[in-house]
Amino acid sequence: MQTTDYEIAIKDSDFPKPFKNGLEYNASVHGTWNIVHIGLQMPEAIQVYVCAKNCMRGVILTAAEMNASDRFSFVIINEENMISENIDDVTIEGVCDVIEKRKNSGCYPRAIQLFTVCAHHFLGSDYNRIYGTLESRYPDIDFYRCYMDPIMQKKGLTPDQKLRRAMLEKLKVCEPKENTAAILGSDFPLDEHSCLMRFLKENDIDVRQNKTCKTYDDFISMSEAKLFIATYPAAKAGVEKAAKVLGRDFMYMPSNFDLEETENQMRALVEYLGISSELKTDTREIMNNRLKERLISLLNELGKTEIVIDYTVHPRPLGLAKMLLEHGFNVTKIYIDAINPEEEKAYEWIKENRPDIILAATIHVNRRFKKETDRSEKLLAIGQKAAYFEDTPHFVNMVAGFGLYGIDGMIAMAELMEEAFLNEKDTRDIVPRKGLGCESCV
Amino acid sequence: MINTYRILPVYTGDVSGVASALYELGGMVVMHDPSGCNSTYNTHDEVRWYDRESAIYISGLSETDAILGNDKKFIDDILFAATEIRPKFIALCSAPIPYLNGTDFVGIAKLVEQKSGIPAFFVESNGMHDYSVGVSKAMLALAKKFVKESGDKTPVNVSESKEKNKTKANLLGLTPLDINGNATRVINTYSDYDIVSSFCMNSSIEEIEKAWAADVNIVVSVTGFEAAKWMEQEFGIPYIVGRNITDADKEIIRKSNVVINENDKVYLVGEPVYMRTLATYIGDSFKAECKMINPLECILDKTEAWMEEMHTQGEEDVEEILKSADIVLGDPLYRYVSEGKRFIDMPHLAFSGRIFLKNIKEFLD
Numbered sequence: 001m002q003t004t005d006y007e008i009a010i011k012d013s014d015f016p017k018p019f020k021n022g023l024e025y026n027a028s029v030h031g032t033w034n035i036v037h038i039g040l041q042m043p044e045a046i047q048v049y050v051c052a053k054n055c056m057r058g059v060i061l062t063a064a065e066m067n068a069s070d071r072f073s074f075v076i077i078n079e080e081n082m083i084s085e086n087i088d089d090v091t092i093e094g095v096c097d098v099i100e101k102r103k104n105s106g107c108y109p110r111a112i113q114l115f116t117v118c119a120h121h122f123l124g125s126d127y128n129r130i131y132g133t134l135e136s137r138y139p140d141i142d143f144y145r146c147y148m149d150p151i152m153q154k155k156g157l158t159p160d161q162k163l164r165r166a167m168l169e170k171l172k173v174c175e176p177k178e179n180t181a182a183i184l185g186s187d188f189p190l191d192e193h194s195c196l197m198r199f200l201k202e203n204d205i206d207v208r209q210n211k212t213c214k215t216y217d218d219f220i221s222m223s224e225a226k227l228f229i230a231t232y233p234a235a236k237a238g239v240e241k242a243a244k245v246l247g248r249d250f251m252y253m254p255s256n257f258d259l260e261e262t263e264n265q266m267r268a269l270v271e272y273l274g275i276s277s278e279l280k281t282d283t284r285e286i287m288n289n290r291l292k293e294r295l296i297s298l299l300n301e302l303g304k305t306e307i308v309i310d311y312t313v314h315p316r317p318l319g320l321a322k323m324l325l326e327h328g329f330n331v332t333k334i335y336i337d338a339i340n341p342e343e344e345k346a347y348e349w350i351k352e353n354r355p356d357i358i359l360a361a362t363i364h365v366n367r368r369f370k371k372e373t374d375r376s377e378k379l380l381a382i383g384q385k386a387a388y389f390e391d392t393p394h395f396v397n398m399v400a401g402f403g404l405y406g407i408d409g410m411i412a413m414a415e416l417m418e419e420a421f422l423n424e425k426d427t428r429d430i431v432p433r434k435g436l437g438c439e440s441c442v
Numbered sequence: 443m444i445n446t447y448r449i450l451p452v453y454t455g456d457v458s459g460v461a462s463a464l465y466e467l468g469g470m471v472v473m474h475d476p477s478g479c480n481s482t483y484n485t486h487d488e489v490r491w492y493d494r495e496s497a498i499y500i501s502g503l504s505e506t507d508a509i510l511g512n513d514k515k516f517i518d519d520i521l522f523a524a525t526e527i528r529p530k531f532i533a534l535c536s537a538p539i540p541y542l543n544g545t546d547f548v549g550i551a552k553l554v555e556q557k558s559g560i561p562a563f564f565v566e567s568n569g570m571h572d573y574s575v576g577v578s579k580a581m582l583a584l585a586k587k588f589v590k591e592s593g594d595k596t597p598v599n600v601s602e603s604k605e606k607n608k609t610k611a612n613l614l615g616l617t618p619l620d621i622n623g624n625a626t627r628v629i630n631t632y633s634d635y636d637i638v639s640s641f642c643m644n645s646s647i648e649e650i651e652k653a654w655a656a657d658v659n660i661v662v663s664v665t666g667f668e669a670a671k672w673m674e675q676e677f678g679i680p681y682i683v684g685r686n687i688t689d690a691d692k693e694i695i696r697k698s699n700v701v702i703n704e705n706d707k708v709y710l711v712g713e714p715v716y717m718r719t720l721a722t723y724i725g726d727s728f729k730a731e732c733k734m735i736n737p738l739e740c741i742l743d744k745t746e747a748w749m750e751e752m753h754t755q756g757e758e759d760v761e762e763i764l765k766s767a768d769i770v771l772g773d774p775l776y777r778y779v780s781e782g783k784r785f786i787d788m789p790h791l792a793f794s795g796r797i798f799l800k801n802i803k804e805f806l807d
Contacts, residue, residue, distance in 0.1 A: 022519045023472060023499035026480040028492040052538045054455025054569035058482030061451060061795045064775070069449055076445045076452065076756070078570045082542065090445070097446040105448070118476060118539050122508070150477035151539060154504045365523040369495055432492060434485065442796050 006364035007333075011355030015347055016339040024363040031384045031399045031436035032312050033187050035115070035148060035163050036062040040071055041187075042167055044216040045111040048098055049074040049148060050091045055117060059148065066438045070107065073098040077119065087123050091116065092133050099138060110216045111142040113166070118151040142170045157237055165238030167210075171223035173246055182208045182225035184242070185235020188403035188437060195266065195287065195406040196231070196253065202280050203273060227272070231255050231405060233315045233342060254342060255405045256316050257323040257413075259288065262406045287407040294414045295327045302329065302421055306379045308390050310335035310362070313383030314401040318346035320382065323410065325354055333358040335385050362389070380421050382413075384431040393424035399436045449778045450757045453738065454619055454792040456567045458483040459576025460535040461498045462617045463665070464565075464584065465490060467647045470497040470529035472520055474545065475537030477502065479569070486795035487573070489618050497529050508539050517550060517557075524558045530647050531587070532562040533580070541568035563587050573619050573792050574713075574740035577665035581614065581641045585669045589653045591677060611635040612656045612673075614681075615666025616643040619792040620713045622802045628662060631686035641666060658682065663715045664740045683742060685719045692723065698786040700769060702728040709764055711735040711772035712790050714742060714751060720771065720788070735763060735772075774798055 003009055008018060036059050039047055049059055049072075056074055063072035075094030081087055095114060102108055114134070116125060127145065134143050144166045147159050157165070164185045181200060183190050189211035190197050200207050206225075213219040227249045230239040236252050243250035251272065253265045263284070307329055311317045318339065321331045336359055339347055350357055361367060362385055380394050381387040387395030396416045404412050433440050454462075457479050461471045465488070473479045480500035484491040501516050524532060532554055534547050547564035555562040565580045613629060621628050625643035638656040639649040659670040659681035670681035702708065708724055710717040714736045721732035734751040737760060741753060754760040761779040764770055771786040773793040789798035 021502065023523045024480065024502050025499055026484055028484055030481070030485055052455070052568075052570040053452045053572060054457045054479060054482070054537065056452050057455050057458070057486060057795075058478055060447075061482075061486045061797070064451060064794070064797060069451075069778070073446070073448050074452075076447070078445075079541075079568070081445075082538075094446050098448060101446065101448045119542065121505075122539060122542055148478075151503060151505045151508060153477065154502075155506075365497070365499060366526055368497060368499075369527070428492065432485070442799065 003358070004366070006361040006366050007358050009355060010347070010351050010357045010359050013351075013359050015344060016341055018339065018359045019337060019361045019364060023365050025365055025368045027362055027367070027385060027388055029312070029384045029388045029431045030434045031397070031431060033400065033435050033438070034062060035059065035146070035159055036068075036072070037066065037435040037438050038160065038163055038187060039113045039146065039167065040066070040068055041210045042111065042113070042216070042219055043213055044109070045113055045144070046071045046073065046102075046109045047113045047115065047146075048072075048095055049115040049117075050077060050094060051115075051117040051119070051148065052077055055148065059115075062434055065434055065440055065442055067441055068439075073102070082119055082123060087120060088125050088130050091120070091125070091130050095134055096137060099141070109141060111144065111170070113144040113146045113163075115146045115148045117147070118149045121149055121152065144169065158234070161234050161237055164235045165241055168238050168242035170220065171242055171246060172220055174223055176226035176248060177206070177224045178226060179204055180206045180208065180225040181227040181229055182222040183229045183231060184210065184222065184239045185230050186210065186232040186403065187400045190231060190405055191403045191409065191412065193412075194404065194408045195262075195282070196269075197405070198282075198408075199266065199269070203275050205273070227251065229253055232401065233340065253405075254315065255401045255409060257319040257410055258346070259407070266406070284407075291407050291410050291414075294411050298414045298418055299328050301418060302380065304330045305421065306377065307331045307417075308333045308335070308379060308381050308386040310381070310383035310385035310389075311337070312385050312400070313396060313398050314404075315340060316343060316346070316401075317383070318343040318350060320413070321357070322346045322349050325350065325357075331357065333360050333386075335360045335362050335383070335389060337361055337363055360389070378421070380417060382417065382420075384436075387425075387427050388431050391427070393427055394420050395425060395427065396420045397425060397430060397436065402437075445756065447757045450760070450775060451793065451795075452572070454487045454573035454795075455479075455482075455569055456571040456573060456576030456579075457535050457537060457569050458487040459573030459578075459617075459619065459665075460533065460565045460567055460580040462488060462573065462619050463577045463580035463642050464533050465496045465498070465617075466494075466643055466645070467531070467584075467650065468529060469531040469533055469647070470499070470523065470527065471533045471535065472499050472501060472523075473535055473537060474501045474503060474516060474540045474547075475569070476504065476539070479537055487619065487792070489791065489796070489799065497523075497527055499523065503537075503539060508543055511543065511545075513545065513550060517553060520554050521558055524554070524560055529560060532558070532560055533583070534562070534564045535567040535576070535580075536564075537569040541570075561587060572739050573617075574665050574738040577615075577617055577619065578668045578740050581666060581669040582672055584642065584650060585653065585672055588647065588651045589673065589676075590651070591654045594655075608634065608636040609658060610638050610656045612638050612653045612659045612679075613640040613666075614659055614661050614669050615663030615715070616640050617663075617665065618643070620663045620665070620716060620790070622789065622791050627688055627690060628685065631688055632660065635660075641669060654679070660684070661715065663713050664736075664738065664742060667740065667742055683715060685715050687719050687723050691720060694788060695720070695724070695771075695786060700784045700786050702730050702769060704729040706730045706768040707766060708732045708769045708771060709735055709767035711737060711754075711760065711764075711770065711776055712788065713738065713792070717771075724771075730769070733767075735760065
């Protein structure tokens with residue numbers, strides 16, 4: 001296959017940045033979650049943004065499209081606010097005004113996720129003063145320090161990671177409860193059928209998750225868990241910090257497609273809990289065989305069908321590619337702009353064993369004009385961006401790992417691939433929708 | 443406070459307005475912004491993004507480059523992209539941070555033009571205004587850059603035999619933000635004219651260049667007003683302000699099943715030229731008392747305001763004004779602040795984005 005500066009063979013690529021930075025194109029694919037989707041997982045909380053009109057538009061319509069306008073308010077800032085006035089005062093008084101209006105309309109909030117923006121950083125905002133004043137005026141409201149500051153995202157934590165961290169900052173200091181664990185910071189709840197969840201439940205561990213909290217109090221009560229677990233990379237920094245602050249044990253168990261890595265994670269958990277190392281319902285050998293059989297059966301069905309993967313589908317797209325390649329599938333291309341450092345091992349394996357696999361940029365300027373069409377053979381895309389760029393109706397419609405974990409997660413992925421191979425989806429209708437898995441009115 | 447909003451959204455921002463105005467002309471638009479402007483634009487404000495290619499990009503400005511004033515990366519990235527895709531022009535627009543750090547966009551555009559050989563210009567913007575400002579400034583900047591008196595007066599898109607007896611006209615102020623996607627529907631209502639160019643839908647840059655040859659400019663939305671005034675000054679082309687009503691417009695009002703009685707107070711909220719058209723129709727047809735509410739930053743000169751117009755600044759303001767109405771006509775999201783009123787839904791892409799796009803498509807089909 002001919003390579004270009006936006007599609008290169010993995011053998012010619014650099015880790016972890018295979019492509020040169022430049023102007024960026026944004027594809028019409030929006031299933032991944034943004035700070036509105038993530039933050040509004042916190043029950044009863046509202047979001048308040050303080051920013052310029054152009055920056056406001058995207059988040060407010062995200063909330064509107066997920067039928068959550070009633071949980072969203074904002075303060076518009078203009079040139080005068082930034083240059084002649086004090087942006088901190090505008091922020092404080094604006095937020096107070098929002099609260100009073102909400103009080104008058106009978107929807108006084110328990111918690112406010114207050115988002116400041118790039119301009120606050122540049123104008124040297126005094127965050128302690130902003131939050132301190134608000135907390136003293138409204139002591140019955142929990143104010144969360146959140147940021148919509150993409151200018152900061154090329155160094156340090158992204159706004160998404162900072163939000164996941166902020167959401168855990170009001171967990172209360174309390175005595176931990178024995179036999180409790182909290183899985184925190186993920187967009188999707190951990191699959192009930194996953195080996196991790198089954199293992200915890202079989203051993204009578206009470207498992208709490210963001211998604212299963214019905215009230216704000218439920219959310220806060222997750223602090224009672226003795227063990228904090230992060231299974232999603234973007235959650236790691238926040239969950240680890242919360243565990244440290246509250247004196248909890250912490251385990252990072254990222255979802256992946258590597259049997260050895262999963263086994264090591266499960267072994268560490270077993271050692272921590274000091275209990276039986278096997279699931280009562282399934283031995284590891286049985287699960288391994290089940291996965292093997294599932295993949296063989298899928299391979300028989302797909303044959304040499306071309307498979308293209310993208311980075312939005314799961315935090316470990318290279319790991320997924322490696323697993324499929326090892327089992328004989330015809331993976332040809334991976335859409336990815338930068339490589340997760342956790343994927344170095346998978347990257348090196350592919351580079352050595354399948355050096356011609358193509359890495360394809362999604363934001364490169366030329367990508368705007370390079371949509372594949374007129375394909376005679378069926379192509380299976382894993383992920384929305386791959387489906388969009390390859391213009392195929394056969395795709396696994398999933399983002400951010402969907403809460404899949406372990407061998408069961410790998411089997412579930414095989415099932416999703418089969419479903420996508422056999423059935424067409426309306427790509428044009430599906431992929432521009434925001435926040436896959438959230439309510440959508442469009 | 444006029445700056446706080448409890449439930450209503452804001453209108454599309456100025457940066458999106460710039461991109462929308464220049465979308466169809468084969469140019470390249472670069473938003474100087476860290477992230478978000480491009481995604482917001484193509485998700486909520488641009489109905490053509492999926493199906494029609496246009497070179498609109500974001501610079502991905504970083505904290506370090508913003509603080510240190512590293513414009514070189516920005517310039518190099520533009521030049522690289524220009525070499526790759528060879529656009530007909532390069533337009534730059536700005537988000538808040540480059541505005542705050544005083545980026546010299548005019549100088550950068552000049553440099554880019556010199557180095558690339560491609561016409562380049564800056565559309566004054568800073569992410570703090572609504573789309574009407576962005577579209578308006580983009581159309582004006584485009585006119586100033588490309589409309590120059592030269593050659594014969596024959597429009598690019600009209601054959602000699604066809605155009606002889608008709609008045610030549612430009613249509614100014616066309617973007618999907620205001621006309622909900624279907625430019626042809628609006629343009630067809632001007633079949634008595636030979637259309638020289640339409641700023642900026644269904645026209646090429648070559649047609650735009652010929653705009654000086656028109657006998658009259660027709661301002662079909664408030665966003666075309668500044669370009670019209672400039673062309674009057676520059677080429678002596680007079681302008682008229684107004685948008686013809688279409689059968690589809692009448693159909694929306696009819697299908698709303700809202701009973702309009704004589705002397706009912708009908709308040710119309712939205713883009714002022716279109717709202718005047720609807721107000722005139724409703725006033726004439728039902729003998730209702732219509733009042734215009736303009737929530738946008740762009741306004742018409744008083745001499746052009748043939749109907750009384752009230753300007754609103756934010757949610758609190760509009761909520762207060764609408765209390766006096768019997769009937770409200772506007773984007774369905776205004777229902778949030780129109781409790782107890784009879785309401786005629788008139789989806790406006792620049793307000794509710796794609797939320798009611800299916801409804802819009804239904805009435806256009």
